[in-house]
Amino acid sequence: MRVKLTKVGHRFGDGPWLFRDLNLVLHPGHTYALTGPSGSGKSSLLSLIAGWSAPFTGTIERSTQGRISWVFQNPHGIPRRSALEHVMLPFLARGHSLVVARREAGVLLDRFALGSTADREFRALSGGEAQRLMLACGLAARPQLLLIDEPTAQLDMATGAEVNKAIAELVEPGSVVVVATHDEYTREACTDQIDLRLYHPSFSASPNSAPPTAGV
Ligand SMILES: Nc1ncnc2c1ncn2[C@@H]1O[C@H](COP(=O)(O)OP(=O)(O)OP(=O)(O)O)[C@@H](O)[C@H]1O
Helix, strand or coil, X not given: CCEEEEEEEECCCCCCCCEEEEXXXXXXXXXXXXXXXXXXXXXXXXXXXXXXXXXXXXXXXXXXXXXXXXXXXXXXXCCCCEHHHHHHHHHHHCCCXXXXXXXXXXXXXXXXXXXXXXXXXXXXXXXXXHHHHHHHHHHHCCCCEEEEECCCCCCCHHHHHHHHHHHHCCCCCCCEEEEECXXXXXXHHCCEEEEHHHHCCCCCCCCCCCCCCCCC
16 A cells, blocks of 8 residues: 655644644555654554544545554553464454464464464563564554554563564565654664654754655
8 A cells, every 4th residue: 555645734623733744655665653752743643644534634645445453552452362362363354264364373473573472361471572462463454554653652672672673574565554653763663754843833944954755
């Protein structure tokens, strides 16, 4: 899926503009770090990109009606279900057999270094394991668009590093990944950056600064 944002601006009602004149093209095979200070509108922009809400101004076009997955800041799972069962569910929901779901889920768990936790209940996973499980579940839905909100916000540095390593390996040829983050290491794990500060109405580019057209 390719996502094109044209002159996108957003505010809530008559509140202040969060960002304006956002012109971007999000390409499959790229992982975009969406950065900016707290309150700059990162989560709001994720919702706009997902199509959950409409931008106040401008347009957002998705090239296909593909599947969209979200991974939220706080890992959420079913306490007594195993890690494997969590990852199998999206495959079963799409009509795959138990055998296929188990096999594909196992591959994904291995990819996120969770193979040894396959039979462990969700409630017994560490914070980093639980967040990596959420990434595995997100990919299990085979999304064309994967949106991840602050994946390391609740984690210590070592655990955050495990998650960032998984994010660096998320890219798949057909899908766009967007990660809202404050974490510089998460930003480094991504292939591209969208810095929302550049689109805040108070931003004025100095004569020597690059124009805010990254990704167009
Ligand atoms: N539904 C809403 N109605 C009114 N204001 C909202 C709504 N959702 C978010 N806001 C406001 O819009 C601003 C941007 O919020 P948003 O959560 O998008 O920022 P953020 O950059 O993700 O912040 P953080 O890094 O703290 O998570 C905030 O001031 C927030 O209070």
